[in-house]
Amino acid sequence: MDVEDNDVMIYYDDEAGQPQPSTFRLCPLGVQFYASHPIAECSLIELTLAVPGTADDHSEPVKCVGYIAQCCAPDNGSDMFRIWVKFLDLTSEIQDRLQTVCNARQLKCPFCENF
Numbered sequence: 001m002d003v004e005d006n007d008v009m010i011y012y013d014d015e016a017g018q019p020q021p022s023t024f025r026l027c028p029l030g031v032q033f034y035a036s037h038p039i040a041e042c043s044l045i046e047l048t049l050a051v052p053g054t055a056d057d058h059s060e061p062v063k064c065v066g067y068i069a070q071c072c073a074p075d076n077g078s079d080m081f082r083i084w085v086k087f088l089d090l091t092s093e094i095q096d097r098l099q100t101v102c103n104a105r106q107l108k109c110p111f112c113e114n115f
Contacts, residue, residue, distance in 0.1 A: 008107075012033065018080075026100050027112040028095035029089050030066065034080035038071045045085060051097050065089050 008024050009017035010033045018036060025032040031047075039045065045066050053060040066085035074080055090098070102108045 008033075012071075014098050017042075020077075021080075024107065025084075025109045026098065026107040027109045028087070028090065028098045028108065030069070030085050032082065032084050032109065034078075034082055036080060038081045039068050039083055040086070041068050041071050043068050044088075047085070047087075048092075050100055051094060064094075080087065 008020040010020060010024075011017045012028075012035055016034075018034065020034055024034065045068060047060045047064050047066050049064065050059040051062045052058075065088045067088055068083065069086050070082075070084040097099040102112070
């Protein structure tokens with residue numbers, strides 16, 4: 001996943017990047033994104049997140065494992081599947097950096113918006 005200038009792109013396998021709608025969500029707990037095909041629920045997925053580094057001019061690739069908590073079929077005329085992933089192994093440092101990005105770009109999930 002790459003986040004630059006408030007544009008969010010998801011890259012899945014070798015496919016071209018898919019721009020995400022405004023309902024894309026990211027927080028230190030996980031990510032809700034949209035894909036052109038379903039991903040099996042209750043499976044594990046490897047992710048590489050482009051997380052802002054300690055210097056403001058670049059992002060750092062961070063690999064992690066996530067659990068597919070839910071995959072919903074397209075609705076409301078969309079052709080994209082909505083997928084929820086729970087992060088399983090992010091360090092507290094990376095979670096803190098994600099928290100900063102999510103706050104600044106208003107990407108947090110409804111649960112995290114309450115904290």
